[in-house]
Amino acid sequence: xxxxxxxxxxxxxxxxxxxxxxxxxxxxxxxxxxxxxxxxxxxxxxxxxxxxxxxxxxxxxxxxxxxxxxxxxxxxxxxxxxxxx
Numbered sequence: 240x241x242x243x244x245x246x247x248x249x250x251x252x253x254x255x256x257x258x259x260x261x262x263x264x265x266x267x268x269x270x271x272x273x274x275x276x277x278x279x280x281x282x283x284x285x286x287x288x289x290x291x292x293x294x295x296x297x298x299x300x301x302x303x304x305x306x307x308x309x310x311x312x313x314x315x316x317x318x319x320x321x322x323x324x
Contacts, residue, residue, distance in 0.1 A: 259308075261309065262305055264297070267300075274286050274289065
């Protein structure tokens with residue numbers, strides 16, 4: 240028996256991939272110590288600043304990153320980086 244599918248699917252299959260889930264606080268705090276101590280970008284945020292953020296600031300930053308990830312929209316001022324020549 241063949242069934243005809245009508246209507247639009249509720250979500251695209253890619254939305255259900257685990258990679259598209261929001262980052263957890265554990266994932267975030269595990270990743271920060273693994274960052275390389277590189278030069279600062281246009282935002283003037285140093286790696287060491289991230290390493291020493293209090294928990295409430297980490298949670299705020301995590302929420303911002305998860306919103307950017309979910310919406311797929313990056314703040315215009317954050318799409319640039321410094322490069323060395």
